[in-house]
Amino acid sequence: MRTILYLIRKEFLQIFRDKFIGKAIFAVPLVQMVLLVPAVTFEIKNINLGIIDRDMSPVSRNLISRLEGSGFFKITCFTHSEEEANNMLHRNRCDMILHIPEGLDKETTSGRVCPVMVSVNAINATTAQLSWAYLNGVLQDYNIDIIRQNAAVTTLSAMPQIKVTNRYWYNELLNYKYYMLPGILAILVTAIGFLLAGLNLVKEKETGTIEQINVTPIKKYQFITAKMVPFMIIGLVDLALGLILGKILFDIPFRGSIGLMFLCSAIFLAGVLGLALLISTFSSTQQQYMFIAFFFMIIFILMSGIFTPMDSMPLWARKFDIINPMAYLMKIYRMIMLKGSAFSDIARDFYSLLILAAVFMSLAVRKYRKTA
Amino acid sequence: MTGNTVISVRNLVKKFGNFVANDNLNFNVFEGEIFGFLGANGAGKTTTIRILSGLSKPTSGTVMVAGFDAKKQAEEIKKNIGYMCQRFSLYDDLTVKENIMLYGGIYGMKKKTIQDRTTALLEQLNFGQYSDSMISSLPLGLKQKLAFSVAILHEPRIVFLDEPTGGVDPVTRRQFWEMIYEATARGITVFVTTHYMDEAEYCDRVSIMSEGRIVALDTPEELRKQYNAGSIEEVFIKIARPSRNVEGGLE
Amino acid sequence: MKRFHGFVKKEFLHIFRDYRTLVILFGLPVAEILIFGFVISMEIKDAGIAFLDLSKDDVTQKISDKMCSSDFFRKVEDLQSYHDIDMIMKTGRAKAVIVFGENFGRDLVSRGEADMSIITDASEPNTATLITNYASAIVSDFNMEYREKNSGAKILVSPEVRMFYNPELRSHFMFVPGVITFILILICALMTSITITREKEFGTMEVLLVSPLKPSQIILGKVMPYFILSFINVLLILLLSRIAFDLPVKGSLSLLLAESMLYILMSLSLGILISTVSKTMQQAIFISLVGLMLPTILLSGFIFPLENMPRVYDVVAYFLPPRYYITIIKNIMIKGTGFFSVWKETLILTIMTLFFIVLSVRKFKIRLQ
Numbered sequence: 001m002r003t004i005l006y007l008i009r010k011e012f013l014q015i016f017r018d019k020f021i022g023k024a025i026f027a028v029p030l031v032q033m034v035l036l037v038p039a040v041t042f043e044i045k046n047i048n049l050g051i052i053d054r055d056m057s058p059v060s061r062n063l064i065s066r067l068e069g070s071g072f073f074k075i076t077c078f079t080h081s082e083e084e085a086n087n088m089l090h091r092n093r094c095d096m097i098l099h100i101p102e103g104l105d106k107e108t109t110s111g112r113v114c115p116v117m118v119s120v121n122a123i124n125a126t127t128a129q130l131s132w133a134y135l136n137g138v139l140q141d142y143n144i145d146i147i148r149q150n151a152a153v154t155t156l157s158a159m160p161q162i163k164v165t166n167r168y169w170y171n172e173l174l175n176y177k178y179y180m181l182p183g184i185l186a187i188l189v190t191a192i193g194f195l196l197a198g199l200n201l202v203k204e205k206e207t208g209t210i211e212q213i214n215v216t217p218i219k220k221y222q223f224i225t226a227k228m229v230p231f232m233i234i235g236l237v238d239l240a241l242g243l244i245l246g247k248i249l250f251d252i253p254f255r256g257s258i259g260l261m262f263l264c265s266a267i268f269l270a271g272v273l274g275l276a277l278l279i280s281t282f283s284s285t286q287q288q289y290m291f292i293a294f295f296f297m298i299i300f301i302l303m304s305g306i307f308t309p310m311d312s313m314p315l316w317a318r319k320f321d322i323i324n325p326m327a328y329l330m331k332i333y334r335m336i337m338l339k340g341s342a343f344s345d346i347a348r349d350f351y352s353l354l355i356l357a358a359v360f361m362s363l364a365v366r367k368y369r370k371t372a
Numbered sequence: 373m374t375g376n377t378v379i380s381v382r383n384l385v386k387k388f389g390n391f392v393a394n395d396n397l398n399f400n401v402f403e404g405e406i407f408g409f410l411g412a413n414g415a416g417k418t419t420t421i422r423i424l425s426g427l428s429k430p431t432s433g434t435v436m437v438a439g440f441d442a443k444k445q446a447e448e449i450k451k452n453i454g455y456m457c458q459r460f461s462l463y464d465d466l467t468v469k470e471n472i473m474l475y476g477g478i479y480g481m482k483k484k485t486i487q488d489r490t491t492a493l494l495e496q497l498n499f500g501q502y503s504d505s506m507i508s509s510l511p512l513g514l515k516q517k518l519a520f521s522v523a524i525l526h527e528p529r530i531v532f533l534d535e536p537t538g539g540v541d542p543v544t545r546r547q548f549w550e551m552i553y554e555a556t557a558r559g560i561t562v563f564v565t566t567h568y569m570d571e572a573e574y575c576d577r578v579s580i581m582s583e584g585r586i587v588a589l590d591t592p593e594e595l596r597k598q599y600n601a602g603s604i605e606e607v608f609i610k611i612a613r614p615s616r617n618v619e620g621g622l623e
Numbered sequence: 624m625k626r627f628h629g630f631v632k633k634e635f636l637h638i639f640r641d642y643r644t645l646v647i648l649f650g651l652p653v654a655e656i657l658i659f660g661f662v663i664s665m666e667i668k669d670a671g672i673a674f675l676d677l678s679k680d681d682v683t684q685k686i687s688d689k690m691c692s693s694d695f696f697r698k699v700e701d702l703q704s705y706h707d708i709d710m711i712m713k714t715g716r717a718k719a720v721i722v723f724g725e726n727f728g729r730d731l732v733s734r735g736e737a738d739m740s741i742i743t744d745a746s747e748p749n750t751a752t753l754i755t756n757y758a759s760a761i762v763s764d765f766n767m768e769y770r771e772k773n774s775g776a777k778i779l780v781s782p783e784v785r786m787f788y789n790p791e792l793r794s795h796f797m798f799v800p801g802v803i804t805f806i807l808i809l810i811c812a813l814m815t816s817i818t819i820t821r822e823k824e825f826g827t828m829e830v831l832l833v834s835p836l837k838p839s840q841i842i843l844g845k846v847m848p849y850f851i852l853s854f855i856n857v858l859l860i861l862l863l864s865r866i867a868f869d870l871p872v873k874g875s876l877s878l879l880l881a882e883s884m885l886y887i888l889m890s891l892s893l894g895i896l897i898s899t900v901s902k903t904m905q906q907a908i909f910i911s912l913v914g915l916m917l918p919t920i921l922l923s924g925f926i927f928p929l930e931n932m933p934r935v936y937d938v939v940a941y942f943l944p945p946r947y948y949i950t951i952i953k954n955i956m957i958k959g960t961g962f963f964s965v966w967k968e969t970l971i972l973t974i975m976t977l978f979f980i981v982l983s984v985r986k987f988k989i990r991l992q
Contacts, residue, residue, distance in 0.1 A: 002477065002480065003478055003480060005477070006473070006476075006477025006478060007474070009477075010463070010470070010474045013470055014463065014465050017466070018465070018903065018905065018906070020901070020902070020906050020909075021905060024913075028913055028914065029913075032917055035918075035939070036917055036918065036922070038933060038936075039921060039927075039933065039936045039939070040921050040927050041931050041933075042749040042752070042928075043748070043752075044931055046930075048930075063780070089787060090958060090960065090964075091964070095930070104780070107779070108780060111777075111779070113777065113778070114781070115781050115782070115783050116780055116783070117783050117784075117785065118782050118783065118784045118785065119784075119785045119787055120785070120786050121787050122787055122788055122789035122790070122792055122796075123788050123789055123796045123797065123957055123958075124796070124797050125665070125666075125789060125792040125794050125796070125797070126666075126753075126794070127928050127930075128786055128789070128792060129756075130752070130753075132784055133756045133760065136782060137759075139780055139782055140763055140778075142780060143779060143780055146779050146780070147777075147778075147779070160732070160736070160770055160774075161736050161737075162731065162739060162762055162765070163738050163739070164741060164762055164763075165740040165741070166740070166741050166755050166759070167740055167742045168742075168743055168745035168748070168751050169712060169745055170712075170744060170746045171745035171746055171748055171751075172745070174745055174748040175748070176749075178746070179747055179749075184921075187916075188913070191912065191916065192909075192913060195908060195912060195913065196905065196909075199905050199908065207459075207461075208459040208461050209461040209462075209463055211427065211455075211457055211461050212457070212461035212462070213461075213478075214427055215425050215427055215453070215455040216475070216478045216479065217448075217450040217451040217478075218478050283643075285641070286817075286821075286904050286905070287817050287818075287821070287904070288643050288644050290813065290908050290912070291643070291647040291648065292643065294647070294651070294809075294912065295650065298651065298654075299654060299655075302655070302659075302662075302663060307663075307920075307927075308663040308664065308926070309665070309667065309670075309747060309749065309750045311668065311670050311718065311750070312663070312664050312665070312666050312667060313663060314661070314662065331715065334746045335713070335715060338746035339712065339713050340713075345713050345714050345715075370426075370446075370447075371426065371427055371428060371429055371446055
């Protein structure tokens with residue numbers, strides 16, 4: 001036990017001896033978190049809308065003012081020419097074009113159907129669909145009003161209307177910061193630990209200091225633990241600072257147990273660092289390690305559900321996530337922080353993460369060779 | 373020399389693929405002696421020293437170090453030895469004190485003992501002013517002396533030195549050898565590889581390796597007599613003309 | 624020149640000897656393209672939803688059937704009380720709960736109005752928004768049909784929608800440019816900064832500097848192999864997206880490749896700049912990877928559209944090269960526009976490249992003195 005403490009002390013000394021790294025491990029994640037969290041949002045406001053109004057009637061003007069009033073759209077161009085409108089779409093001046101044909105007024109007041117044309121820039125399929133959904137919503141409401149006006153005589157029951165209330169639980173205002181902050185923080189903490197822990201071990205190989213360690217009676221688990229613990233502590237400190245900052249700046253909620261969150265984070269870090277050290281036992285240069293680590297990190301991040309919904313992934317990919325510590329952590333974080341889920345809610349993920357960490361750690365210890 | 377045998381090597385063979393680095397070595401090292409291991413680059417010295425110190429496993433043969441089998445009890449051997457290799461592996465980004473502290477701790481020494489030893493050591497080496505200097509800022513000679521002191525900090529039974537004095541001036545080398553003598557005086561057995569022939573004269577016994585084999589083993593005087601030579605250097609040239617052009621050590 | 628030739632050859636040999644790095648170098652873009660193509664998407668598919676039907680009549684049955692028969696939703700449970708909602712959402716089994724009020728069908732007939740709610744788990748706001756939208760659209764469709772059947776009231780302003788550039792609404796159009804942009808800047812910056820700092824850290828840079836090679840030749844020689852490898856990477860990604868996703872380059876291929884070379888050059892000079900400010904490989908890796916990874920993913924419009932960002936970030940993103948390149952590829956590849964649509968972006972990338980080079984040279988000179 002005392003041996004481990006001496007080794008841990010040495011690792012800490014070395015980490016903080018590099019003035020740049022010593023500061024960067026705290027500054028970089030916090031600065032990036034503060035800068036990036038507010039930037040990331042899927043929330044769509046100010047869809048740039050172009051309008052071709054060929055009707056120029058009170059009815060068409062009514063429709064346009066409704067679109068403007070909805071809060072989703074900003075009308076950036078007003079034209080009569082289809083060509084000009086398409087050109088605007090091409091040059092990213094507007095995201096969507098509404099084409100109101102001549103005769104909208106006449107047709108609708110006489111109860112006939114009149115088609116309007118909507119063109120959407122669909123390079124980003126998601127944004128396109130959402131923008132279209134918003135526009136369609138405004139049109140639907142508009143339609144109902146027209147029907148009501150036209151059919152003033154009929155009774156209300158002839159116009160059955162289902163009223164839908166939307167409620168967003170756990171995050172009523174659809175605040176993306178609540179959603180992104182845990183994710184961004186986890187990526188940064190992981191990146192730092194994953195990179196530095198592994199690089200440290202490979203560097204000892206490259207410079208030959210590991211020989212001197214290997215010729216001592218030190219136990220393998222002692223060496224691996226000592227390489228891991230400092231980055232685990234640094235990771236947890238980063239996390240704590242990040243969450244405090246998140247609370248102060250973005251008012252992120254903590255509905256569940258903070259202790260449970262940190263316990264899960266510690267297990268997660270043990271797993272990730274175990275994997276890092278496992279990879280480093282296979283690598284002979286820092287460059288090699290870095291690329292292999294980078295590869296794993298990117299795949300883990302992309303498939304963890306941090307940026308994209310997990311539900312849309314095919315079954316085999318969800319199976320792959322059994323060995324993705326990041327996926328468990330994301331799920332657990334969001335559940336504890338936003339939903340206030342208790343241990344019983346996350347038990348399955350908790351135990352899975354625990355097993356995963358144990359496997360990575362023991363593999364790292366086993367694969368580390370004291371003798372060539 | 374009639375002390376106890378602390379290292380006994382019987383029919384040691386080490387192969388790397390088809391390459392035979394150690395070809396049937398047989399020798400004993402006795403307690404308290406300075407055992408020199410001579411040979412050209414690539415003769416197989418480093419391979420042997422790595423096997424003896426438990427860093428590498430023999431392909432076949434029996435190797436006993438401090439009473440333990442190098443094949444099965446490498447970790448037991450490591451408790452009884454010190455080791456310093458040509459790339460002397462102190463941590464560049466730690467200070468002198470921190471390095472000593474670390475290795476003292478690894479060998480399970482008491483904190484108080486480490487502190488006392490550190491003070492004594494720094495004094496003995498005239499190192500006081502450097503105690504808080506980074507290893508990277510020290511001149512090579514000092515680094516080597518320090519690495520040696522750290523290797524015997526825990527009073528091992530045997531210390532292995534793999535070309536400990538490469539690249540320094542004769543005066544510093546002489547000082548280094550005085551440290552070796554002091555260590556033997558305390559009862560530590562010294563196993564040293566070198567390609568400086570003058571250093572061979574300081575050893576109690578010398579073995580000369582060539583192409584993976586031991587071609588001669590005796591006291592320096594005997595060797596000189598046997599080969600009718602004025603110095604070990606002459607002996608070496610006579611018997612161990614390196615025909616194999618392998619550069620660098622064998623890892 | 625001959626000496627330089629030999630040096631470049633040596634650098635190439637270095638790279639090819641380390642086959643693991645090479646595998647990753649080409650494996651990473653391939654893996655990423657495949658992940659984006661086949662694994663992740665922003666779409667909602669088979670999201671688990673639960674129903675709390677307090678009315679249990681014909682109409683609610685029809686609405687639930689309509690929802691479950693769509694590709695978007697999959698029913699996980701019929702709930703019995705309001706209390707169950709929190710329970711099922713907390714475990715994450717259901718992403719949304721549809722609640723029909725009591726006497727839903729009767730109210731719709733007699734009062735012409737009925738209430739329902741769509742409750743979504745907004746701990747993932749994007750999924751919540753999409754689910755709400757899809758579910759509302761299904762209800763609104765149903766409502767329209769129901770109305771037409773019962774009163775003959777028809778929708779008069781009927782919209783026809785055309786999805787430009789990407790009529791099938793495939794997400795590949797976003798991520799292929801994104802992956803190229805992301806991979807190139809990270810790999811180039813990492814490779815160059817590491818390879819140069821490595822020489823510094825192990826002291827071999829001194830050896831090179833006293834050789835008759837000029838410092839600029841040394842840097843050029845170190846960077847050249849990565850330039851070629853990165854260019855092969857671009858070709859690989861374009862080929863892969865063509866084969867796997869049938870995504871052609873609409874505009875001029877040679878223009879796209881030329882712009883890619885410029886971007887690679889920019890990334891390499893960024894790497895050189897990083898190497899001049901870092902003393903060890905760890906520092907270089909830290910700056911290139913931890914420093915660049917997230918900003919590139921998040922602020923390049925790769926996953927998260929730039930248009931949605933708060934205005935302040937426009938300023939930040941102006942200084943980030945990836946956004947310019949991503950615009951360039953999108954324009955040339957997907958919209959098929961020519962050089963005139965991207966000249967501004969090209970100019971900015973050129974200026975950035977020059978800026979990085981000039982800064983590196985100055986830093987380098989200061990270090991030598």
